[in-house]
Amino acid sequence: MTAIICMALSALGVVIAVTTASRGRFRAALRWLAVALVPTGLYLTGLVTVFRNIGTTLADWGSHLVFDPKVWVGVVMLCATVLLLLATGVRAGRGRRRGKEQGEVPARGGKPGTPPGRAAGAALPARSEAPTADLGDFSDVEEILKRRGI
Known part of the structure; x- marks a missing residue:
């Protein structure tokens, strides 16, 4: 019975693919043909019975879970x-x-969190004169934050 249902579904998919191809939509027809091959492929590989066994097992487990x-x-x-x-x-x-x-291990007496190779008292590199020059599109955001004191 399972074989008949799977082959009927595949035949229906092939009919839809041929109808779609006759309308000139070949790409969609190939998709329908690919989908049409799935039910028969699942039956021939034995995966239909595997899925049925999985479903039965899950249903049994669910009923035992409750009771x-x-x-x-x-x-x-x-x-x-x-x-x-x-x-x-x-x-x-x-x-x-x-x-x-x-x-993130401290380097030579540095505090945790300082990058390796930088001592605790080492000076930070000097900042450029125009901090907004490298921000590009975020310069307006920086202006709004400055106005709010952030």
């Missing part, structure tokens, strides 16, 4: 795991390690 107390205990345990991991700051620990690997 089986053992499943609810498992759901509560998984939620508790996620909450405990978030509460202990797993994500914060990763962020600190990643920062050290990228080179």
Whole structure:
């Protein structure tokens, strides 16, 4: 029965592709032809039965989820795991390690956060005379910020 349905869907897609091609829309006709090959291809590869088994398995799991107390205990345990991991700051620990690997380690007595190679008391490079010269389109934004005192 599955084979008949898949081949009928493919035949319908081919009819639509031929009709579209007769109107002069060859690109759309090729798309319809590609879509028409999908149902028969899924049947011949056996994926239709795989998808049906997956659907049946998910439906069984869903019905057991509602009515089986053992499943609810498992759901509560998984939620508790996620909450405990978030509460202990797993994500914060990763962020600190990643920062050290990228080179934010202080260099020769410098403060944390200073770029490597720059001492704590080293002077910053001199700024250009016209700070808005290199901003391009953002010069009007800088003017608005200056007027507001930011």
